[in-house]
Amino acid sequence: MWTVEAVSHVGLEGLDWVSCTFRAMLSLKKYLTEGLLQFTILLSLIGVRVDVDTYLTSQLPPLREIILGPSSAYTQTQFHNLRNTLDGYGIHPKSIDLDNYFTARRLLNQVRALDRFQVPTTEVNAWLVHRDPEGSVSGSQPSSGLALESSSGLQDVTGPDNGVRESETEQGFSEDLEDLGAVAPPVSGDLTKEDIDLIDILWRQDIDLGAGREIFDYSHRQKEQDVDKELRDGAEQEDTWPGEGAEALARNLLVDGETGESFPAQFPADISSITEAVPSESEPPGLQNNLLSPLLTGTESPFDLEQQWQDLMSIMEMQAMEVNTSTSEILYNAPPGDPLNTNYSLAPNTPINQNVSLHQASLGGCSQDFSLFSLEVESLPVASSSTLLPLVPSNSTSLNSTFGSTNLAGLFFPPQLNGTANDTASPELPDPLGGLLDEAMLDEISLMDLAIEEGFNPVQASQLEEEFDSDSGLSLDSSHSPSSLSSSEGSSSSSSSSSSSASSSASSSASSSFSEEGAVGYSSDSETLDLEEAEGAVGYQPEYSKFCRMSYQDPSQLSCLPYLEHVGHNHTYNMAPSALDSADLPPPSTLKKGSKEKQADFLDKQMSRDEHRARAMKIPFTNDKIINLPVEEFNELLSKYQLSEAQLSLIRDIRRRGKNKMAAQNCRKRKLDTILNLERDVEDLQRDKARLLREKVEFLRSLRQMKQKVQSLYQEVFGRLRDENGRPYSPSQYALQYAGDGSVLLIPRALADQQARRQERKPKDRRK
DNA sequence: CTAAACTGTCATTTC
């Protein structure tokens, strides 16, 4: 259904575009916007990171999410870090894994950067400067094909605001660097103005999305929330324990969104200052768009684009679906009204065809793994004996070709392909972007091979992205933890189901280990417990979503976060009861005192109520153990310590609640699975029903044809029969009867009627 | 600000 909607949507857009082709400015901008978007998403889908997203304005916040899924925040963080790494700016010294990762990827990214598609910033800006004298009047009334290029914000670019903006940009950037604890001067020799702008734009876009870089750092977000909370009601403290210095520290220290580095900040947080430094944030699209891309304006509805790209993602999902079912799906989607309607199987033809066009337009040649699509495309005409058949050959050839002008035209002219003129081949369509985008795209496509050689399969990545709802193409590691794989269960009928189970289970070890071990500072064997937890208890751990809601499904990746890396590797704490109190206190004299305190503070915020209670009651072991230990070991553990009645009661409550919590989670998961399974069953049954109905229609049709054939043969034979006088028999008096042995007898009509009646009764009698 | 979704908890039932 969505496919039809998506295609029709694109088709409408396309018609609109066609009608406005030569009026052009708005249309061209729209065209370019869509084109860039499609281009970007397409490449993102196949694993080539083109940061056109960067150049899109804040009006398109969902884009990143659509491309990368909910994990995009993490990817974004990576990207910032990547740029920082590439540009020589400071990365957090503690994030060794991250550094290794980026070191490993640096070459590829540098190579990519060489050929990076950079239409919007420098080149276009310069071009706009040239256009300024003549086209600065207004962008809304383009009179020629060229004038239309002058976007509405041209004045702003070259006007006084530009200088202001640049200075502000640099100011903001230097602030950024300061915030990052940068080791390089704000404008180093390696950094071009373009780079600065790019970074600025990236940053700005992040802010556009509602947050600074900090948004990608959960610790920081959490800390911010906590700090805010503390500021709001400082008396709320439920459980206080020694080490309040951390909180005091938290008031003055903020964690950098990318590096995790602490830095002093005046309240309110740095976001506000950033926003002040970048005044275009709050301004209407004009200036901003100029900065980002003069080709883009605010005319495009984000929702439409979002819809389109969600549809695109859905198409990618469809790629993973079983292709053989397409026919029955078609039947299923057809209006089930009259099964005898001969149009029954033909009804969805139009959507099908549009669907094919969309595939070509959006996905053609994007991967070598396209056999599914071509299969589908080629199999569709079988089911749809329609006038749209001639389209198929061109489509299949296009599918097999690489990105060229043809496919680009298909990419950027989906409207025409999907519109009424389905047969019109794309090559003769005007392609103003042709050369420009061709090269860029081809370059990126060629670079895609590098990515593949790197062990990164874009198709797999996109599928993984769908399955696990995480791990964007540039995630650190596409491998998932064993627990996530093992617990993704066969019961998961749909992607959502599998994603929930996988993500939750994958996260269980990470979340619990961090929240417990990191926060409390004891329990050296929480990992084994976590494994048990993940395997034995279905592994649905909601703390995960609290802890790193952003993207992390793979616990191994957590180590790449600086502030988590410290925690994750912190196995130095032991569970000795005597060490508890000292562990609770932040280590007084360490080099990383500040960060440790901060982490303790942060992780403290992550603790559940029971954990706080346990800490308050000085329970000498982790809630993890309390909850997950078998009864014997649990009792054994209790016997080791001399606990007060209150402590024992609390421990029992914690155990009960913990067990019940997991039970509730399992229960809900089970419920959800049941619902999903039922849903799938219903779908299957409906599919079967549709298939059976179709077969019935076929049988009835063939039966009718055979009857007609028999009737005509009967009449022919009967008409040739002559009596002894050479006259034909009267049909009213005689009839032909088929004998069991295949012979045909001519008998009187009355006798034939009698026998017919008998034969009619017999089945009825049998039924009775 | 509100509705919906999510999550934790309790009470009770089931195994």
Place this chain on the structure above:
DNA sequence: TTGAAATGACAGTTT
């Protein structure tokens, strides 16, 4: 009989 699991219901929190 007891403990653990399952589940409905409710409340608090987040989106």
